[in-house]
Amino acid sequence: QEKTDFRIAWSIYVGWMPWGYLEDSGIMDKWAEKYDIDVEIVQINDYVESINQYTAGAFDGVSATNMDTLSIPAGGGVDTTALIVGDFSNGNDAVIVKGDGDLASLAGKPVSLVELSVSHYLLARGLDSVGLKESDLASVINTSDADMIAAFATPDVEAVVTWNPLVSSILEDPSATKLFDSSDIPGEIIDLMVVNTEVLEANPNFGKAMAGAWYEVMGLMAAGDEEVLTAMAEASGTDLAGYKAQLDSTEMFYTPADAVEFTQSSALPDTMVNVAEFLFDKGILGEGAPSADFVGIEYPDGSTTGDAGNVQFRFDTTYMQMAADGAL
Amino acid sequence: MSFVTAENIFLSYGSRPILERVNLTAEEGEFVSIVGASGCGKSTFLRLLLAQETPTKGEIRVAGAPPAREPGLARGVVFQRYSVFPHMTVRENIVAGESLRSRWGRFFGTEARAARARADETLARIGLDHVADQFPATLSGGMQQRLAIGQALAAKPRILLLDEPFGALDPGTRLSMHDFLQELRAETGMTVFMVTHDLEEGFKLGDRVLVFDKPRWDPQDPNLNGATITYDFDARDGGIPFQRIKEDTHVLRPT
Amino acid sequence: MSFVTAENIFLSYGSRPILERVNLTAEEGEFVSIVGASGCGKSTFLRLLLAQETPTKGEIRVAGAPPAREPGLARGVVFQRYSVFPHMTVRENIVAGESLRSRWGRFFGTEARAARARADETLARIGLDHVADQFPATLSGGMQQRLAIGQALAAKPRILLLDEPFGALDPGTRLSMHDFLQELRAETGMTVFMVTHDLEEGFKLGDRVLVFDKPRWDPQDPNLNGATITYDFDARDGGIPFQRIKEDTHVLRPT
Amino acid sequence: MRLINRNPDIVLRTVLVALPFALLLLAYALGSEARLAENPSDKLMPSLSKIGETAQRLLTEPDRRSERILFWHDTGASLIRLLLGVGISAALATILGLLIGLLPYVRATLAGFVAVISMIPPLAVLPILFIVFGLGELSKVVLIVVGILPFLIRDLSARVLEIPREMIVKAETLGASTFVIALRVALPQLLPRLIQAVRLSLGPAWLFLIAAEAIAAEQGLGYRIFLVRRFLAMDVILTYVIWITLLAFLMDLTLRKLSQRLFPWTQATL
Amino acid sequence: MRLINRNPDIVLRTVLVALPFALLLLAYALGSEARLAENPSDKLMPSLSKIGETAQRLLTEPDRRSERILFWHDTGASLIRLLLGVGISAALATILGLLIGLLPYVRATLAGFVAVISMIPPLAVLPILFIVFGLGELSKVVLIVVGILPFLIRDLSARVLEIPREMIVKAETLGASTFVIALRVALPQLLPRLIQAVRLSLGPAWLFLIAAEAIAAEQGLGYRIFLVRRFLAMDVILTYVIWITLLAFLMDLTLRKLSQRLFPWTQATL
């Protein structure tokens, strides 16, 4: 059904800071006005809560990773479209131990991380690469991201898996060693803006306004606009240098063309199959899920992985393409 | 037909009988003292008169009207404690005697002023005018009971029920409360039922003295039987029966 | 030298004088009743005797010893309420009279058995043997006060202080407590100080009756002056002064 | 007859007691049905039968990975933490309550301090607690202790102060030392109130337990709830919430009965 | 002399009151120094002077982006939420407490329900609350209400039940209707207890406020603490914690004084 008022939620993370800037700077309003709609961008402190709220219908869109989109809204029967593929993590997520060591030395150690998050996925991929399994670890301790730095400072904690800006803070400790990070699995941890498919289909203007606004800010960032970057840095609680350091380990798609190309690449289906298997293995797809293929995922070319009869997650390049074509 | 009639009243709590076969008639304007051993059911009988409880069997009627189902304006009451409202000043307590029956429980405007003036008169009569703006907690026990009686009378009940109203007072204060009560009684001519522990007090103030006691007494299980009115003395004969009761009943034997 | 001497005692709370120039001597074995208007400082004086409080000026000595600084074994006490331990059974309360002074506050082994046997004797004497295993809450007021006295006596104090011990009892129970107290006294020959509201009681039980009152009375501010001993009657003369007091003092005038 | 004097009879009373529970269930069932009609795989308000199935599965089927029935393991882990935390708090509060209530010196020293400390929101100082007590079992127990101890101390010391002065004086005249007064007079009278106070602080204790488990844990009821929140498994969450409510209710009941049984000399309170 | 009878004089008392605070400060200062000696950029236990500087900066320097002094804005936002939540709870609890305490019908219906509901740990149903009440101001206020209302209702209804039956009967004999008894007899006697109960629930109210602000908010004391917690900016956290403690203490004090002022007919309690 057509409507004019939209609400999207975002939470603080390097690649999503532009959303806060869009709201504060008025750029979003400008683009919304152009398409005669109204878009409210709401910051939520708790990332999981923001996705839950979206899944429950409180928001029309939310900033989320590919993995969480698959497990929460798509797994929960809310047909969701990745409207904007913003970046992928290229070092932003990391496995860190105290003292020296390598991935293999993790065997028999307890690891603190946010369970079932991309950190967990990163750890699983890392262990895979050296032929270990999660059961080879002493334990996996679910630790809130808000307390990860404090946790690393306690003697009981030997290894953590977490994301930026926590990674850079923890690495300031001279005893901390990075063992593995997302640059070792490039393109697998993808940060998206996902929106409700039904809403998007009924309101193409919503997609256009969002894409238009987003790529305007991308342009400013790509140009190195210090004022814009400083605003984002301060909103995320760090300074310009800190924020730039985080951006360095993030593969931002500053131009829509790059984003379209990445989304259309043949690597994406493989990644998503990997992710679905990981989720199924952890029981996250729900006990209604008979197999890892329970939820179908559709790609820009119309191909699908998983159950083609139950497509709940769609990668759609339409609006990014429009931005690339300057058609907005 | 008598003013107050209680016909064949029974009352049990659970399976335990408290009162049995209580019959009583009282004329309008009579002052009836009630005495009896501790725990024999005097307060319970007063609660029945008050319609705070309903007898298991039997009926209590006042002026021939159907039995009341809950306490109301017809009967005023003064307990040993908790008989005044601690959150109202002395004057407000008296005004409450008239105003609680209204829709909002308080008077407004001229009505309020008039009620306050009437309350001040009452207070002067009961000797509490100098503490009109204090709270009851600052009053001595005797003053509180005077206030409680004044408040009950402000509602102009036809019957006044007193449950050991002077039990907590020291002997001196108690004597002056007797004078006060006798004055008021002469003035208003109300029907009064007063429970007391003090035989002397009962005979001094009452026209009649009822003695509650268990007519049958099971030494194995004293709780087996309920109490009833075992003596009904005319107390206007100069207190002669006082001696007889001392000899005849359990009343004064300490448990 | 007298057994108990109080010399020129003053006591103020803040700037408000309660007691002024109190002088008293009492011989060992005397029974001293203390009467006086409510709030005049009788209980305060008892607290001074007990060494629960220290006088602002003056000294109280017992048997010539230096003034005590806190309550101890030499003086037993029974208050109107809270005089027995609610969490101990009747028997335990009596045993506590002996055992609280020990290191752990309780006896073990043979000592415990012996103390229990002694307690049962005491209980039999004060007529509480049939309720030895009950808790005080299930006892009547009179039984509780008997227990409190029994417990105080179990500690064998040289002086027993009673603060309106029978004030909460009904007249019947009160009479039998008088008998009980008189028996005990004849047996033990203790020195007793008893505060009472009831003049009759004071004269009946006491060898002497002290009257506390304010010697000067300021009608503007009755709190300006403290009280002292205004009369000291020999109560063994058949109660004759009783009449005189009624006429001479404020004691019985209700406030 | 005034409403105040009208009592429902026994049948009506039973109906009335059940009524709000029935209404709540009904409201949930309707809400759930409406949502499921729109999106059959909605996870937010699973149907009652779904919750029932999930509950049965959780209670009986072992976990695939660990081959243990996680439900009972979570319950065990949480209960141990809770009982430890509450037990330690109760013991400390009894001792400190007695000291503060009985001894003027200790009262002067600690009463004000405890009053101020009790105002610190424990969740805000979590990082410090972690550093001092580590992230293991200890820190969870400590969070419970930090959360409920100030309240317990304040409540119990106030109760000790409420013991009639007469009773203390009586004990003194029987020759009791300060230690004996504390042990034989004050302590026994404090115990029923201790149970009361513990009942009151069970709610906060659960709260802090769940908060601690949400932050760093490998098992426990709070851990599971916050973990499955990551995929909005409300059927699991609701099962756990009902279970926690039941546990809390049973603990409360047990303590009440215990108090009535242990302290026959005091009346039971509501 | 027994310890129980020994009172410190006024000078010693003042020293004793200050002692534990001084010891705490000292312990912190030593701990901080030790940590800083090891690692000068340690963030966990900043030195007291650092905290002082930070506090001064927070209290006076406006934020560069918004040009507002965030500290006061956070305080304002949090206080409004807290007062709304506590106020609404107090009002509801008063009404429900009166109804449950006075009317047997309502008591039969709600007493058991409230007892069960009060056992639900609010943090566990947080996701549900957010879904039902959204993420705006409303949900934060609602979390406070959900957190403290059951306790308030139980406490206040118990208090209404404690009003001596004699007093109610007396009012009836003066012709008071149920409504007048509630309004003129029960309510005024409930109010001092209400203040007491509100004082007791201020602690939990802060807790729930901070928990709610941690999840979804754009300003507020709890929001700020959780925002900077990610960077372990303990100087900021401690400033905020001290400020919250102070605020809570002042509220408690105000309520106590208010109760003494408003209800001269009742004695002040500890």
Ligand SMILES: Nc1ncnc2c1ncn2[C@@H]1O[C@H](COP(=O)(O)OP(=O)(O)OP(=O)(O)O)[C@@H](O)[C@H]1O
């Ligand atoms: N609500 C009640 N439920 C059960 N038993 C009750 C109740 N109220 C009173 N009783 C019992 O009924 C008996 C009579 O009580 P009541 O208060 O009428 O005695 P009383 O004669 O007034 O005694 P007292 O002189 O001590 O005031 C007592 O044994 C009491 O235990």
Ligand SMILES: Nc1ncnc2c1ncn2[C@@H]1O[C@H](COP(=O)(O)OP(=O)(O)OP(=O)(O)O)[C@@H](O)[C@H]1O
């Ligand atoms: N701790 C205290 N602080 C201040 N004033 C007190 C204190 N204790 C008692 N008073 C005051 O001292 C006066 C004497 O009190 P006390 O209890 O000794 O009187 P009393 O003669 O025993 O009276 P009653 O016959 O009512 O028991 C009273 O006016 C009382 O208000």
Ligand SMILES: [Mg+2]
């Ligand atoms: Mg009675």
Ligand SMILES: [Mg+2]
């Ligand atoms: Mg006295």
